[in-house]
Amino acid sequence: MSDGADRASTVGGDERFEQVLDRILDGVFALDTEWRFTYLNEWARELVHDAVGEADAAEELVGRTLWEVFPDARGTTFEERYRKAMRTGESVTFDEYYAPLDVWFEVRAYPSATGLTVCFRDVTERRRRREELEFRETALREMYDVVADRESSFEARVDDLLRIGQRVFGTDYATLSRVQTRR
Structure with missing residues (x-):
């Protein structure tokens, strides 16, 4: 001054x-x-x-x-x-x-x-929302890649999807209780 x-x-x-x-x-x-x-x-x-x-x-x-x-x-x-x-x-x-x-x-x-x-x-909330959207987009892209992988067996794809689910939801384990097919 x-x-x-x-x-x-x-x-x-x-x-x-x-x-x-x-x-x-x-x-x-x-x-x-x-x-x-x-x-x-x-x-x-x-x-x-x-x-x-x-x-x-x-x-x-x-x-x-x-x-x-x-x-x-x-x-x-x-x-x-x-x-x-x-x-x-x-x-x-x-x-x-x-x-x-x-x-x-x-x-x-x-x-x-x-x-x-x-x-x-x-701008904390704006950044957190953007990071959350990017995280979800990455998870959806990974899930699409797993489902679209025709070289992997059904069981391998399910295991990969469960691992993605564990990471996304922050759980120690993931299970699939039933697979129902259309007849």
Whole structure:
């Protein structure tokens, strides 16, 4: 932060602007060129509270560095991409997992001459749904390959299908109780 006037304009300035940012469901925070917080919207403040158990108000974080508040972010993709944005002056977009919260974030960071503005959202559920769909698709493809394999015996195909079922359902064993044929 260069002086007190900058802080006043970002933290205690235009309340309407802050209200607009607080209504956004994405987290938004701003950093100066020394990596100190100059602004956090409501969602970002809640995340900080959840992540480190402190700071309910933006004023409590303003002036503290990102690396002081989130020491676990050092050496991660977050640090690498934020530093790249500041160094090159080009925006960066990435998805990254943040282990302390067990959350995947979609992050967009916008550099300027005065610092970095970061917008982020929790995409954990979206990623889990996609992974689940990919898992199911893989299982269905494997099942199709087993059923379509004309070189294997019926018994071998049943055994292969049961092994796939064990993996998909997470069971220790699988059985087939009856095979009924049409007459």
